Amino acid sequence: MTRKGLGPLVLIDGNLSASTYFLIIERELLPYVLNGPFKDGCFVYQHDRSPIHTDLSVKSLLEGLAVRTLEWPPVGADLNPIENVWGLVKRRLAARNLGSSTKETLFAAIQEEWEALRSRPEIVAGFTI
Template identity: 50%
Template sequence: MNGGLFPKTAWAGWYAWMVTSTPQHTAISVLLPHTLNGPFKDGLFSFQHDRSPVHTAVPIKHMLEERCVMELDWPPQGVRINIIDNVWAEIKKNLSRLPLHKCSSDNL
């Protein structure tokens, strides 16, 4: 998903979200207002990302610091330990074994 927000992970009490590629203007105009005016009015959330250059760019780091957004510590290859990616991989693997090409859209 290029240039968009994709919420992927939530834990009880705290919320951690991942973005795949979020330009600064999208983060300011969409991401933060939704997060702060929507489900997390108390500001208790952490920014989780995969340390791609898009997320670690100086303008993005400054924007997050200026708005006191906490970042979840994540190892450089952390995407490999992201449980939701592993869950989706397992779902895709299991679905690929089913003869879905023989099903009509009504049966699906």
């Protein structure tokens, strides 16, 4: 998520691990950022203090690629704008009255809402500082 809009949505099968997070950064986040809103490479990446995010492999990847990072404050849950996006997605899904659905149909609905928000970057811009 950037002030310029949302990036790709990635389905994580099971629990998120440091190795999965590493692959998401390497295969999804960086190509999106560098081929999209920040072609010049001028951006600052911020993630919270989760052990998955602070894993040595993740730190090494970001440092090795000269990605500038912003330290997350010790108590910063209120500073996480993606929570506002997920809240909006949840409200939009609730309005659909999906009822009971499979993992696949639920993810498809989430993807549709995510893409709808991606097409309206001005909505997401209001959630960032």
